[in-house]
Amino acid sequence: MIAPATPKTFKVRIKRQDGRDQPAYWQEFEVERRPSQNIIAVLQQIAANPVTTAGEQVEPVVWDSGCLEEVCGSCTMVINGHVRQSCSALVPDLLEDADDNTITVEPMTKFPVVRDLFVDRQRMFDNLVKVKAWVPIDGTHDLGEGPKESPEKQQERYAISRCMTCGCCLEACPQFTLDNDFLGAQAIAQAYYFNEHETGKKLKGERLEALAGPGGVADCGNAQNCVKVCPKEIPLTEAIAKAGRQLTVHAVKKFFTGK
Amino acid sequence: MTAATTSAPVTTRPGAPKPKTRTSVAGPLSQHHFVLRRLHSLSGIVPVGLFVIGHLFTNAQMIWQDNGETFQHEVEFIHSIPALLFIEIALWSAIAFHAGLGLYYTFSGKGNVAAYSYGDNIRYSLQRWTGVIALVFIFFHIATLRWRWDILGLWDTPFYYKGYSVPGMEEQFPALANVPLSAPLTAYALQYSVWVALLYLVGVVAVVFHWSNGLWTAAISWGLTISTGAMKKWGYVCIGLFVALMVFFGAAFVGSLRYDFDAMTPQQKAATLFTVGDGQWAFDDKERLETDLASIGMEAVLLPPEDADETGAAGDERPIVEPSETPGVADDAADHGGDAAH
Incomplete structure (x- = not known):
């Protein structure tokens, strides 16, 4: 018996917006799993190769972050429908609760979006x-x-x-x-x-x-x-x-x- | 100039658009915002809430299957309170104020139970929904039972017989004067249709929830329960109040649905039929009804003729003298004896 292998990749759905008061749209990316990966690392991987699952070459996703240790608050996003800091949102935990090997990332909804996941607080x-x-x-x-x-x-x-x-x-x-x-x-x-x-x-x-x-x-x-x-x-x-x-x-x- | 006295200008990031003007929940009343919100809280708890407690406790007396005697006694006590009209006006003002501001505040927020399904958050949304349901229910309740509106022809039942009895009834039939009718007419209203009973169930649950949950949130808003522990403890008290009031309502509900019209006195039967119109359905024992009515000589007046269904004349046989008729007209009818039953 061989235990079912953990998939080597997972999908990330990102709600994007090109600028203030622009319409929002979703894009999906496939990202390689790495040890101790957080959402910031995922966004960096996407930035290194911004190609959607549909094979389209797109602009890298914009986000805001600072300390990367959950004390500055600037990387706050809505991840899998729940608001939290993306630096302390770890991929293995998120995938454990996700049903289809997909993580959704959205900007906060109570602040105006500057671009993509970057909001004006x-x-x-x-x-x-x-x-x-x-x-x-x-x-x-x-x-x-x-x-x-x-x-x-x-x-x-x-x-x-x-x-x-x-x-x-x-x-x-x-x-x-x-x-x-x-x-x-x-x-x-x-x-x-x-x-x-x-x-x-x-x-x-x-x-x-x-x-x-x-x-x-x-x-x-x-x-x-x-x-x-x-x-x-x-x-x-x-x-x-x-x-x-x-x-x-x-x-x-x-x-x-x-x- | 120190930082203390500087009213620092609201800063904007370079390149950011001008901050948009935000709609204030307070709106045009912003000058008195705080006082209005506290009065909103108070108006829900004290006049309306206290009245509802008394009201539900009185109604709970319907549970005693004593032909409504205890209930009647309580109702008469309430009607004997001096300056009842002022109390009614005060209650209406409190409800209008509470509901008006409440509706205004309700639409200032946006429920998010789907994303954050915590118990407290569910109660935040429920508090707003039950407020709206309670408002509709209270209006319907008062309009039909107190003001005797026949909304959409759904249901036409008077609330209290003194002052709401069919005009002319007592003049025609002195024997029917001062017959206790509060219990049968309340029971009649609830037994009238399963939809009415359902409306009452939903309406009262909404009212009682709204009040007990409002009591819980008010304690936080006024700064009485300032620790998580105190909020929890006060929460148990509010749950207790909710349960107690629901028990009162349950007693009234069961008592009304189980009310035995057959056990009433002949006078009560006659007066009930007079007041509600086609009310024969409420009586299981039709033979006893006929005998009882015959014993006070009212059978011919109140029961439709046997062939009423065939002639389709049942509607015309309604013993009700329309409330719009003046007592004078009714008096004239009384002079012609049996002709009163138009």
Whole structure:
């Protein structure tokens, strides 16, 4: 008896798009299996020989990537229907779940496509600006020692600090769409993160005003997909709930004191 | 100028097109966005939710096969509440507000259950679907049973006999005044058609799910359950509430479907037939019905003649005096005795 041999190649279906607002189309490539192959390696193999299974010579596929160790977030794609980083998406695992020896790779759908698998994640950075996700010191003069941070708070904030602005939480969120103005888990969690920072607290009121506005925390529909797809396992739903609590307290205070 | 006071301009990548203006969920109400969303949450839980609990608990009394006495007592208690009209108006305002904003918010998202079939995500989509189903159901429920609309000729049943009884009935037949009819008329509505029963089943499951799941999400939105553990625990409480309310509904549903029209008093039988029109089908024991009606001298008024089917005149024999007729006309008819049964 000979065990069925693992196929030497597999197929990759890629959703491509020639530019912004251009129509999308699918292309299929056959790729040779190699040990410890991830999706980035697959895309490199395709770039070296961009010929589709139909035998057509095409432009190499464009994608975005940076660190290749799942800490920068830039290579996030929808792989086999699920959003994740392509650098940590390993071919053997993906093929195990695929039924016909095929892996599908698509760009994220909640951000405008620049080209092929490369999307423009600018909205997330704009949202960080909206919620003032920073510590307000400019370094022009010596402010002396900062306030003390308790270890418990540090622990809590450390988990949220792992955010790499990859966009998985937003891609999976049913409430976050291309057209609406919802901030989404990423920006809300970061606003909470800086509200809890002893120096970052200075801007808490302004952040809460932003979170109370259109597209803010109240638009969250509690589908809780964000926390399940987050590759950094950030307790996003807890951060959203805590931001909601801060807003409730803020609103009650404002109602009775007028500020 | 420090970073703190800079309202940093939204940056764009070189070569990127201008960011498009995004439609806000808040729309023209964006100034009061937060307050509106919290009021939306509150309006679903407090006036509507609390009313539904009381309503379902009252209806659950249908389960006692006591000829509807307990149920009747509860209904009369509700009708004895002072300023009931204000409560009704408050409820309607709350439902209108909750439904209006809810529909608006529903279409701001886009369900993705196919790609991410997590339980919480399924409930996100269900919450929106059940909201729409609940709205349609509540409208149908009130329109037919409270306002007595005969929607598409489907079903014409009054909800409460006092104030909704056939005009002129009490004047013609003083014996039928103040006959308790809440239980038989509720049961009649549900036994009328399997489709009505199905509508109620689907409608109430949608309402109860929407409320208990809304209670779960509201606890997160208001910042009450801020840890995963607390969300889970509160989830069990919400499941418990869902089950309890479904048990109440089950009792009302079973009680209504099993309601025994034959066991009613002759007066109840006569008044039921008067109110609902062609209601003989509800009575299994036709002989007993005839005897009972004869015992109060109403057989000739309420039962169609034997040859009604052959002459095709059954429709004309409906004992109902159309509600559109004025009581004055009915009074005139009463003067002519048996002629009242037009």
